[in-house]
Amino acid sequence: MHSFTPTARIRKSPFYRATLAEGVTSFTPYNRMLMPTGYGDPEKEYWRLIEAVSLWDVAIERQVELKGRDAADLVQILCPRDLSNCAIGQGKYIALCNHAGTIINDPILLKLSDQQYWLSIADSDVLLWARAIAAERGLDVQISEPDVSPLAVQGPKSDDVVASVFGDWVRDLKYFWFQPSEVDGIPVAVARSGWSKQGGFEIYLMDGTRGTDLWNIIREAGQPHGIGPGNPNACERVESGLLSFGGDTDDETNPFEIRMEKYVDLDAPDEVVGIQALRSIVSKGIKRHQLGVILDGDVPHQPDSDWMSIWQDGTRSGHMTNCIWSYRLKANIGFALISVDAKPGDTVTVDMAGTSVSGRLTRLPFV
């Protein structure tokens, strides 16, 4: 843990004051904003997510809005997944790739109308990227970052909490679908989504001046269900096999290496950015893939926050891209980005904080 210096370069979330009031103890920078990463009791926060319901400031999932006559064309040009069947009110998980087929973000696409889309982004500058492509192709589309900030409600009790605020219709929302709504005059979109596998919603706040109000409304509605503050949970996301773009990927990672092949349609039109490169990657065969690693031992490790080398038979076969103590598996686990010659069941050793730790490879997810 280190301290960081406040600066106008790093923007604050509409929920910032609410999280301070909740006793947030640490943050991470993400999309040049601050995201809470803890409230002082990691294990309690973990079990709250697994067993009850947790409230997360994920305003750092910025929206890149594509609006105008050519918005639908642009979104398809940016994304090598066939979006022709995406309905208004539907979201889809997509991979944005550059011209070399390297993944540059893994957003959720939300279709608000035939001429309006949001890309709810991971940690890279999709606003810059989308503007470059749109302008170079002469498309008629306005690209902006609107005043929209997601608040996640995650965990098995989240249906009850969100239904008590917005109505029982939210129980019928399908995964990644969303609907505009409001509470106490606060405009929102309610989506069934979130960066956990415990179920839940993301409430897209559409008025940045009402962050504390929205936080408190959800907080109060959740009291009977054991709600409390939380954040994208490092342990749960690794157990569940959820990708952290920029953490588990590098500057050469393509979607096929990281279990995203089902989000790429190789027969997408040639005008889609990166499609030729993606076809070439498939025809040549990938060199790396993503597996799990379960380390030996039953004591939490102090992992490095950088990638850790993985060795097999005296050769470096890849990297462990994250490592966390799993409260459910009672083991240190993480992801491997590793040679396709490495298979589930293989034994490995991992360079970790100056020592060598043994373990074995497994499929993802862990649970």
Place this chain on the structure above:
Amino acid sequence: MHSFTPTARIRKSPFYRATLAEGVTSFTPYNRMLMPTGYGDPEKEYWRLIEAVSLWDVAIERQVELKGRDAADLVQILCPRDLSNCAIGQGKYIALCNHAGTIINDPILLKLSDQQYWLSIADSDVLLWARAIAAERGLDVQISEPDVSPLAVQGPKSDDVVASVFGDWVRDLKYFWFQPSEVDGIPVAVARSGWSKQGGFEIYLMDGTRGTDLWNIIREAGQPHGIGPGNPNACERVESGLLSFGGDTDDETNPFEIRMEKYVDLDAPDEVVGIQALRSIVSKGIKRHQLGVILDGDVPHQPDSDWMSIWQDGTRSGHMTNCIWSYRLKANIGFALISVDAKPGDTVTVDMAGTSVSGRLTRLPFV
């Protein structure tokens, strides 16, 4: 001050271990890396820069390398400043703009050869941007982030320190010019540059495994001259009128608003990104400009780290984009991005941390 959580998303500098050994106390995220922002005694660190020599880990100034047959074409396409007279070994301060004429970065361009350039960037993803433009225009250029990390030596004694390590030839380097060199087998480029007005160099380390070695060599050579650890200094840079891209700019800032008009050539070719928009901005006239603010009172304020509203005659005329206690002026000072109707000498009030503070406008720089 808050704590932050280490993550593989946020890369570490080759000088990271050296700065820990020096007792670094805080960091800021920048280009998805950590930059030191203090070693525990801000006033001592300030005077060390003003009166002696200071050593800064500025590896966060990442290099975007453009290399290949069309590299010169691309760099001119990205930049609305005439680069035809840029010599090999010369650097130039430039504004990168998007198609709307909005500034997206203010790097130093370094010309290594007719087919190789570095953009030494501020805090935005120029790698993503340059790749988009190059690929969309079909240019034959390889764009990468090489293993290059600047270490800044700043302050009036920096010539003596750097000359004692690399030789007296460094004293003859002109501003922004650079030359490849080496010390103890460590490959570097030595440039006369740096984000202060106290004079100095940036030593571009070209082998990330030798960061601690290079730090210690400079540190030892600087002992007779009073060297010590430091970082881009919030007080000195405001006194000196140096821009912080992303801190003093927003998503609508053009170069003419922030005193960069001399770096824009309106007769640049039409193929330059943003040039039509820049011509249009000039013909219509800008709406904002950048001035200084000197606040009344002689006690250091606790400023907000967000932009602060500036009021004149009951109307909000702009924002104060930074605020710092000046050790030399014995006043709280900062930059205003403000209506062109506001002039040096005008009195203003500023919303600051819940109170209203009076002051007056002035030209930049302050000293």
